[in-house]
Every structure is written in C-alpha cells, then in structure tokens.
Amino acid sequence: xxxxxxxxxxxxxxTLFNELTGSNQSVGNWxxxxxxxxxxxxxxxxxVYNIIDLPGIYSLSTMSVDExxxxxxLQKDEVDVIINIVDASNLERNLFLTMQLLEVQKPMxxxxxxxxVLENRGVKLDIxxxxxxxxxxxxxxxxxxSKGIKECLQSAVLQAGKKPVLLDYYSEKTxxxxxxxxxxxxxxxxxxxxxxxxxxxxxxxxxxxDVDLVKIAELNEWVEKQFINxxxxxxxxxxxxxxxxxxxxxxxxxxxxxxxTESLSDKIDKVLTHxxxxxxxxxxxxxxxxxxxxxxxxxxxxxxxxxxxxFIIFRIADVLxxxxxxxxxxSLVVDGILGGVGAVLSFLPExxxxxxxxxxxxxxxxxxxxxxxxxxxxxxxxxxxxxFIPMLMGFGCSVxxxxxxxxxxxEKERRLTMFIIPFMSCGAKFPVYAxxxxxxxxxxxxxxxxxxxxxxxxxxxxxxxxxxxFISKGKTTNFIMELPEYRLPTxxxxxxxxxxxxxxxxxxxxxxxxxxxxxxxVLQSFNFQLQLVSDSADSIFGVIGRSIxxxxxxxxxxxxxxxxxxxxGFVAKEAVVGTLGVLxxxxxxxxxxxxxxxxxxxEVFTPLSAYSFMVFTLLYLPCVAAFATMKxxxxxxxWTFLAVGYQTGVAWLIAxxxxxIGTFVVG
Amino acid sequence: xxxxxxAKIQEEYKVIGLGKKSLIRKRIIDMGVTIGTKIKVIKQAxxxxxxxxxxxxxxxxxxKSEAKEIxxxxxxx
Numbered sequence: 001x002x003x004x005x006x007x008x009x010x011x012x013x014x015t016l017f018n019e020l021t022g023s024n025q026s027v028g029n030w031x032x033x034x035x036x037x038x039x040x041x042x043x044x045x046x047x048v049y050n051i052i053d054l055p056g057i058y059s060l061s062t063m064s065v066d067e068x069x070x071x072x073x074l075q076k077d078e079v080d081v082i083i084n085i086v087d088a089s090n091l092e093r094n095l096f097l098t099m100q101l102l103e104v105q106k107p108m109x110x111x112x113x114x115x116x117v118l119e120n121r122g123v124k125l126d127i128x129x130x131x132x133x134x135x136x137x138x139x140x141x142x143x144x145x146s147k148g149i150k151e152c153l154q155s156a157v158l159q160a161g162k163k164p165v166l167l168d169y170y171s172e173k174t175x176x177x178x179x180x181x182x183x184x185x186x187x188x189x190x191x192x193x194x195x196x197x198x199x200x201x202x203x204x205x206x207x208x209x210d211v212d213l214v215k216i217a218e219l220n221e222w223v224e225k226q227f228i229n230x231x232x233x234x235x236x237x238x239x240x241x242x243x244x245x246x247x248x249x250x251x252x253x254x255x256x257x258x259x260x261t262e263s264l265s266d267k268i269d270k271v272l273t274h275x276x277x278x279x280x281x282x283x284x285x286x287x288x289x290x291x292x293x294x295x296x297x298x299x300x301x302x303x304x305x306x307x308x309x310x311f312i313i314f315r316i317a318d319v320l321x322x323x324x325x326x327x328x329x330x331s332l333v334v335d336g337i338l339g340g341v342g343a344v345l346s347f348l349p350e351x352x353x354x355x356x357x358x359x360x361x362x363x364x365x366x367x368x369x370x371x372x373x374x375x376x377x378x379x380x381x382x383x384x385x386x387x388f389i390p391m392l393m394g395f396g397c398s399v400x401x402x403x404x405x406x407x408x409x410x411e412k413e414r415r416l417t418m419f420i421i422p423f424m425s426c427g428a429k430f431p432v433y434a435x436x437x438x439x440x441x442x443x444x445x446x447x448x449x450x451x452x453x454x455x456x457x458x459x460x461x462x463x464x465x466x467x468x469x470f471i472s473k474g475k476t477t478n479f480i481m482e483l484p485e486y487r488l489p490t491x492x493x494x495x496x497x498x499x500x501x502x503x504x505x506x507x508x509x510x511x512x513x514x515x516x517x518x519x520x521x522v523l524q525s526f527n528f529q530l531q532l533v534s535d536s537a538d539s540i541f542g543v544i545g546r547s548i549x550x551x552x553x554x555x556x557x558x559x560x561x562x563x564x565x566x567x568x569g570f571v572a573k574e575a576v577v578g579t580l581g582v583l584x585x586x587x588x589x590x591x592x593x594x595x596x597x598x599x600x601x602x603e604v605f606t607p608l609s610a611y612s613f614m615v616f617t618l619l620y621l622p623c624v625a626a627f628a629t630m631k632x633x634x635x636x637x638x639w640t641f642l643a644v645g646y647q648t649g650v651a652w653l654i655a656x657x658x659x660x661i662g663t664f665v666v667g
Numbered sequence: 668x669x670x671x672x673x674a675k676i677q678e679e680y681k682v683i684g685l686g687k688k689s690l691i692r693k694r695i696i697d698m699g700v701t702i703g704t705k706i707k708v709i710k711q712a713x714x715x716x717x718x719x720x721x722x723x724x725x726x727x728x729x730x731k732s733e734a735k736e737i738x739x740x741x742x743x744x
Contacts, residue, residue, distance in 0.1 A: 059697040092723040093699050200693070232702065235693060236685065240701040243723075278713040372728045376714035385717070385728075409694065478690045479717055480698065480733060483726040 002050045002078050003042070003156050006070060006101060007085035008094050009056035009407075010365075010484040012113040015143040016085055017053040018496050020153060044153050052079075055406070058093070058482075060100040060193070061201060065406040074104050075191070081156045082108040088125065088140075089117040089485070091254075095134075095246045096239070102136070102167065103193040107159045110138040111152045116145075117485075122258035130253045135165040144490050166192065169245035174199070174237055177226055184219050185211065199223060200235040265365075265485040272366070278373050285366070293354035294430070294449065301349040309346055313338045328525075328532070336521030337514060340578030344431065344509045347574070351396075351427040352502050358396050359497040363489035367392070368481055375479050381461055382468025384408075384479040387417040391460070394424030395453075396501065398626040402633050413477045416467055418630055419643050422622040423460040425453050427505070428573035432617045435577055439598030440607040448611070456618050459650060467646075508572055508625075516571045520564075520582050536583060555616060555652065556609030556659040566616070572623050608666065612659040619651035669741075671720070671734035674708045679742045682706055686736030699723045700737060 005020075007013045021040030038053040054073060055066035062068055074082065084101050086094040101108060110131075118125060131138040137155050141148030170178065181195040190198075190206060197205045203216045227234045272281055292298065316338065320330050361367050367389050375385030386408055394401035401421045408414040425433075433452050437445040523541040525532060533539045537546070537560065545560025552558045552566075565579040577597075584600035605613065621627070621644040631640040674680050682704045685692060699722055700706070706722040717730045 059694075061693060061697060063691075063694055090725045093725055096697065096699065233685075236696055236701060239696045239699075243699060243701050243704075273710065273712070273719075275711075275713050368728075372712050372717065372719065373714075375728075375730070376712060376716050409691065478730065478733065480691055480694055480727065480729040482698075483719060483728055485726075 001080045001157065001160060002052060003081045003083055003153075004052045004054055004074060004079050005083050005085065006054050006074070006097070007056060008058055008087060008090075008097060010482065011056065011085050011087040011090075011094060012143040013053065013056055013085050015490075015493060016083075016111060016113065016141070016149070016152075017051060018493070019143055019146055019149045020051050042153055044150070044157065047157075049153070049157065057097065059097060060104070061197070062204070064409045074101075074106060079106055080160045082106050083111050083152065083156050084108055085111045085113055085143075087114050088112050089114045089121070091125075091250060092243075092246055095249075096242060098134070099167075099169075099242045099246065100193070102134070102164050103196055105163055105166070105192060107162050108136055108164055109152070109155050109159050110134070110136055111143075111148075112138050112140045113143050115140045116142050121260070121263075122256060124255045124257060126253040126255075130249065133249045133253070135167060144493070167245075170238075170241050173226070174241060177223060181219060181223070184215065196238055200238045263485070268486050269369070269483075273369055273372060282370060282373055285361075285370075289354070289357040289361070290450075290453070292357050293350050295446075298350040298353040301353070302346070305349045306346050309342050313342055331525075332518070332521055336517050336582055339581045340517030340520070340575070341509050341514050344513055344574040344578055345506070347427075347431045347434070348502065348505065350430060351505055352498065354427055355396050355501045356494065356498045358393060359494050359501075360489055361392070362389075363487065363493055363497065365484045365486045368483050371479075371481060372483060378464075379477065379479075381464025382416055382471070382477065383413055383464055384410075384477040386479060386481060387413060390417055391421060391424055394421040394426060397426050397428070397504070398422050398424075398622050399504075399629045400501065402626065402629045405633065410477050412471055415634060415639060416464065416471045418634060419467055419471070419646065420460040420463050422626060422647055423456045423463065423619060425456045425618050426573065426622075426626075428623070429576075429617055431574060431577045433614055435580075435597060436601070436605075436610045436614050439601045440605065440610040448614075452614055452618055455615060455654070459619060459654065463646075463650070505574075509574065512572055513575050513578060516568060516575050517578055517582060520568060520579055524583055541583070552616075554660070555655040556612045556663075557605060559604045562604060562613060566620065569617065570621065570624055570627075572625070573617070576617060608662045609659060612655045612662070615658055616651045616655040619647060619654060621648045621651075668738045671706065671708065671718075671737040671739055672731050674706075674739060676708050676710065679705055679707045680739035681742055682737060683740050684738040686738065689733055689736035691733060692736070695729070695733065695737070698727060705742065706737075706739065 005013055005017055017038070017040060020042045022042075040051045040053065042049045042051050052073070054070045057064075057067045057070050060067060060071045060074075062071070073079070082101060082104075084098050086098060098110065112127065115125070127138050127140060137159060139148055139152045139155050141152055143149070177199060178192075178195050181198050182190075182192065185195065185206065190211075194205050198219075203220045206216055223234060227237070230237075232240055272278065274281075313334070317330075317334055320333060361370075370392070371385035371388045373385075374388045378384055378388060387405070389407075390401045390404040393404055398421055401424070402418055405414045405417050405421075408417060430449075433449045434445075437448045441448040520541065524536040524539045527533050527539055528543070536542055541564055542560055545564040548567075549558045549560045549563045552563055557563075561580065561583040564583065565576045568579040569576040580601070581597055584597060601610070622630070627640070627644060630643060631637065634640050634643070668684075671680070682700055682702055684702065685695065685700070689695060704722055706720055709719045709721055709726070711718050712728075717728050718734055719726060719728045720734075721727075
C-alpha cells in the first residue's frame with residue numbers, strides 16, 4: 001500500500017516521515033525528469049507500507065515545480081491514501097491545502113501536528129467537530145515527541161478505499177460554473193479538481209487531457225463572461241470561497257481561553273530582524289557557521305579522527321606486509337586506494353560540522369529571516385531573498401542546493417541561481433584549499449582559505465549582475481515567503497538531517513573516489529604499451545597530461561599532474577587532492593602530515609601559481625553529480641552547457657588575471 | 668485608494684481588492700490574501716524593503732512592489 005505524505009512547508013512533514021519510517025528508511029532519490037520524492041517503509045501489525053514523502057507545498061496550483069510534482073503524483077492510481085499533515089498552530093492557511101486535497105478525491109486522513117503549541121497558546125480546538133465538518137478522520141499528533149504516530153498510520157490504513165465526501169461550500173454560481181465545465185469535459189480524463197482549477201487557472205489545466213482546443217477556448221470564454229460584472233475575479237473566487245468556509249468552520253471549533261500575548265518567537269524575531277542589529281547579527285551568524293566548521297572546533301575533532309584513519313591504514317599495511325604481497329599490489333592498495341580515499345575522508349569532520357550548522361539554520365527558522373534581510377540586496381543581482389537559501393546550502397554541497405531552487409517560482413531567477421550556486425565553494429573543495437594553504441601560506445592559512453570563499457561570493461555577485469541581462473532580460477523578480485515561528489531544532493532531527501547529507505560524502509569516498517583512485521593509479525603506472533613505468537611522467541596519464549598542460553600554462557600551473565588532477569576533479573572535487581597524492585606517490589603520507597604532499601607540490605607550484613590553482617578549483621566546472629543535477633533541474637542541455645561553460649571560462653579568466661597580474665606586480 | 672504600502676505599522680486593515688499588476692497575484696491569493704482578510708504590517712526589513720505582515724494567524728513577507736497591489740481600508744473599531 002502506498003501512503004502519500006502531503007502538507008505545507010514547516011508543518012513537520014519531514015519529522016513525521018522520519019517517525020513513520022524509523023530505522024526502516026530506504027531513502028533514495030528517484031531519478032527522473034521531474035519526479036523527486038523520498039520513499040520509506042513503515043511497519044505496522046507485521047505489514048509493510050510505503051510512505052512517500054512529497055515536497056512541502058502551500059497549494060496544488062502550478063506555480064512551482066514542487067507543486068506540479070505533487071499534483072501529478074497524487075493523480076496516479078498507485079496512491080492509496082493521503083496523509084495530510086496540518087500544523088494546528090497555523091490552521092487557517094494549512095486547511096486551504098486540505099480543501100484542495102479533498103477535491104482530488106483520494107482516501108485521506110489529517111494528521112494534526114503541533115497540538116502542544118496550540119494548547120500553550122491557550123487555544124482549545126474541538127477535533128471531533130472539525131472532523132465532522134471536513135468529513136475526514138483527524139488524528140492529533142506531536143511529531144517531534146513521537147506522539148500519535150501509530151494511531152495516525154492505523155487510521156490511514158483503515159481509510160484506504162474510502163473516497164472522501166465532496167463538501168458543499170461553493171456558492172450556487174460557482175457550483176453552476178463547475179458543473180458546466182465538468183459536463184463539457186465529461187469525456188476526458190479531467191477530474192472535479194481540474195474543473196475547479198479551470199476557473200482560476202484557465203485552459204492550461206486541461207493540458208494532457210484529450211480535449212478539443214476549440215471547445216476549450218469557447219468554454220474559457222464562457223467562464224470569462226460569467227465574471228464580467230462580478231466583484232470577485234475568476235482567479236479569486238475559488239480561494240475566496242474556500243477560505244470563507246475555513247473561517248466559518250474554525251469559528252465553530254476554536255475557543256480562546258486567554259488573551260494572545262507576545263510569543264517567545266516574536267521576541268526573538270524583534271532582535272534578529274532589528275532595523276540596526278539585524279545585519280551585524282546576520283554577519284556574525286555566518287561567521288560562526290564557518291568558524292565552527294573550519295575553525296578550531298572542526299580541527300579539534302579532525303585530529304582524533306585522523307588518528308583513527310591512520311590507525312586503520314597502518315593495520316592494513318601491516319596485513320599486506322604479512323601476506324607478503326608484491327610491491328605493485330602494495331603500491332596499488334596503499335598509495336592508490338588508501339591514500340586517495342583516506343585523504344578525502346580525513347576532511348569528514350569539517351564537512352560534517354558545516355552540514356550540521358546549515359541544518360541548525362534550516363530547522364530553526366532563521367534561514368527565512370536571512371532571506372527577509374537579504375532580499376533588498378539580492379534584487380540588484382536579478383535574484384530574490386529566496387535564492388539566498390539554496391546559495392547558502394551551496395557551501396555544503398551543490399547537489400541539494402540545486403534541488404532547493406525548486407521553491408523559486410520564477411523560472412528565470414531559478415536558472416540564474418543555478419548558474420551561480422557552484423561558485424559557492426562546496427565542502428568537497430575545501431581539502432584542496434587546506435592542503436595548498438598549508439604548503440604555501442603556512443603563516444596565513446586561515447586568511448588565505450577565507451579569501452577563496454570571498455572570491456567565490458564576489459564572482460557569484462558579479463555574475464548575477466552581468467547574467468541577469470541575458471537570462472532574465474531586466475525583468476524583476478518577486479519575493480513572497482512565509483516567516484515560520486522559530487523552533488528549537490530537536491537533536492534527532494538535526495542528526496537525521498546531517499547524516500542524510502554526509503552519508504553521500506562517505507558513500508562517494510567508498511565508491512566513486514575509490515574507483516577513480518584505482519583507475520588513476522593504473523593509468524599513472526602503465527604506459528600505452530601496458531608496461532610498468534618507473535617515472536609516471538611516461539605513463540598514459542602523464543602523456544595525456546603533458547599534451548593538455550599548455551592550457552594551464554598562462555595560469556601558472558602548466559604541469560601535467562596539476563592538469564590531470566583538475567580533469568579528475570570532474571569525477572568529484574575531493575579527488576583533486578587524492579589525485580595529487582597518488583601522482584606524487586605519497587600515499588598514506590598525506591594523512592600523516594600535509595607536509596608530505598607539500599614537498600612535491602612546492603617543486604611544481606609557486607605561492608602565486610598555487611593561489612591561482614585554488615581559485616581555478618573554486619570556480620571551474622562542477623563535479624559530475626552536480627552537472628547531472630543541473631541538467632535534470634534545468635531540463636535543458638543548452639542551458640547546462642552554457643552554465644558549466646561559463647563557469648569554466650570564468651575560472652580560467654580569473655586564474656589568468658591573478659597569475660599574470662601577480663607576476664607583474666611581484667616582478 | 669489606500670494600499671498595503673501606505674498602511675501604518677502594527678495597525679489592522681482589511682483587504683478590499685487586488686491589483687492586476689502583481690507578478691504573483693495567484694500566489695498571494697492562495698496564501699490567504701482574499702477580499703475581507705484582516706492584515707497587519709509588522710515591520711520593514713532593515714534595508715526598508717520587503718515588509719512583514721500578519722494575516723490569518725501567520726507571518727508573511729513580501730516586497731513593497733507587491734504590497735502596492737493589495738488595496739486595503741482601515742478597520743473601524
């Protein structure tokens with residue numbers, strides 16, 4: 001049985017999903033052009049149910065990609081029951097989606113979340129009466145405290161096969177119009193909810209239905225005529241009548257036992273979005289995020305973590321010696337696999353910290369305040385405050401950041417945001433900066449790394465200013481967004497959220513990078529005649545590298561190893577460091593001390609060309625995973641290639657300028 | 668006609684109409700800004716725009732350019 005989870009953003013949907021599926025989660029992103037949903041398994045009475053987590057949406061219209069995905073999915077036959085999660089502390093607006101869902105005519109129950117918040121406010125809600133008004137079962141839950149989860153699932157299972165009753169809340173006039181539309185579309189696959197949407201959205205809603213275009217145009221004209229002398233336009237009537245019904249229902253079921261006072265959330269908000277303090281606080285929070293991740297705290301954890309990795313590598317090396325394996329196998333395992341993968345994994349503490357901090361920002365409600373504060377500034381770059389959120393996520397990883405752009409309704413703004421997200425230096429690029437900064441700028445490591453992040457942000461901003469002329473052609477963006485209440489994120493939620501993301505990093509290290517390291521090791525050990533070479537410069541890799549190195553000559557690192565590590569970087573950015581390690585034959589030494597890799601690097605790079613290399617790594621084309629995500633989200637090869645072409649071009653140009661001007665200045 | 672941009676901070680108004688120039692008219696309607704809705708401007712962002720409003724028991728932010736398309740009248744007390 002398939003149970004679909006639908007609800008507003010911030011209604012606790014993800015928490016409910018995690019509670020329902022528990023440790024049975026088989027979270028997998030379903031690849032496809034538009035479908036993006038998480039599926040997990042819930043066990044109940046020794047039966048297993050599929051829980052489908054759909055994106056959080058406010059309405060079933062067609063304004064954003066998320067809404068389209070949800071609507072199209074709900075119309076499929078495979079959906080047996082809908083669990084509509086409703087935030088009790090924000091009933092009026094949440095019930096709007098509920099009313100739309102009821103019109104879809106699928107078996108449905110309501111999971112009424114955050115009843116505790118409502119009670120704290122001194123509001124009493126008659127759940128039974130609400131349930132009889134809406135004609136669906138309502139189960140009160142507190143998802144964050146695992147209350148009512150079982151009852152919710154049980155109720156959903158029992159509801160399967162029971163179509164909800166169509167409630168009577170439209171005016172006579174509206175009902176007549178809906179009837180007429182329905183009878184005109186009788187022979188098509190159009191449903192009641194499509195007929196309703198025909199009124200406020202027009203003929204587009206019949207796309208995909210087998211209809212006569214002329215007939216539809218006539219019908220549309222007729223609908224248009226019905227509203228000529230109406231006080232409400234056709235795109236307002238449906239929402240208006242739904243909201244009116246909700247208001248009248250709520251009047252009957254809600255009793256306030258005490259006067260509303262200023263909530264803690266309001267008090268916090270007064271400080272965090274204060275006219276004068278908001279921006280300094282914002283900058284401090286951003287600083288804190290990076291300080292926690294890349295500063296002493298992340299570094300402190302890292303020390304112990306590296307100790308563990310080293311221990312494992314040494315044991316494996318011991319075993320290999322004991323097994324008396326040949327030199328070549330030893331070299332493959334220790335230099336190739338362990339060196340490369342270990343180098344990548346050793347940055348896990350910093351990256352986990354970063355993801356954790358980003359999760360705190362997302363879960364607490366601060367992200368939307370940051371968007372509120374930044375919107376005015378972002379407007380200049382052809383963006384809105386909303387694009388701030390995916391961009392900030394880009395510091396973690398471009399892949400979820402690119403997907404987060406789905407909440408942007410303006411297609412042009414969305415495209416522009418996707419163009420510049422990769423300039424936000426992702427976690428996987430950090431190892432490159434760390435190693436180069438340690439090797440060449442040992443007195444100034446933190447500042448040098450920080451400057452790279454700043455360059456990324458500056459380039460993103462400049463790109464926005466330039467690209468908006470071409471992409472959005474001067475059209476202004478829009479900005480409308482809910483500001484949810486502040487919430488203290490639960491440890492469990494933070495853990496799941498963070499783990500969800502670092503898992504990708506770990507899996508990547510164990511699969512893609514592992515494989516890449518083996519391939520690289522082979523390619524740099526053998527020549528085209530498949531003979532073992534003593535100097536890797538004569539290897540397959542060396543020959544290819546030398547033939548393309550000239551491209552990077554003007555940037556200061558026209559050396560085959562540097563060139564090849566950048567090429568391998570397309571597989572995964574973490575692999576840049578791994579490749580440099582393997583090619584320089586330092587193996588597990590990278591871990592022991594960055595100094596091991598620093599020596600060979602110093603033979604190839606000067607501090608200036610090292611900096612140029614770091615900047616190039618920051619800006620050039622993203623990894624294959626981000627590339628594929630970009631293609632899927634942009635749904636256009638043309639734009640995807642334009643984007644990565646632009647990024648690589650900018651990378652070359654900026655690195656060129658840095659190296660050439662730097663050389664000129666230094667003399 | 669008075670629009671939400673002219674509204675005094677922290678005072679309650681009633682929505683009486685929506686302009687046609689809004690880029691996100693449909694979204695505004697779906698978020699609950701319908702005729703007769705009570706709406707209150709809470710504050711402006713530090714840089715003067717966007718604004719934060721309260722309606723139907725929740726907080727919403729939107730730009731002044733959009734608020735200009737929301738016609739309101741004062742609530743008589």
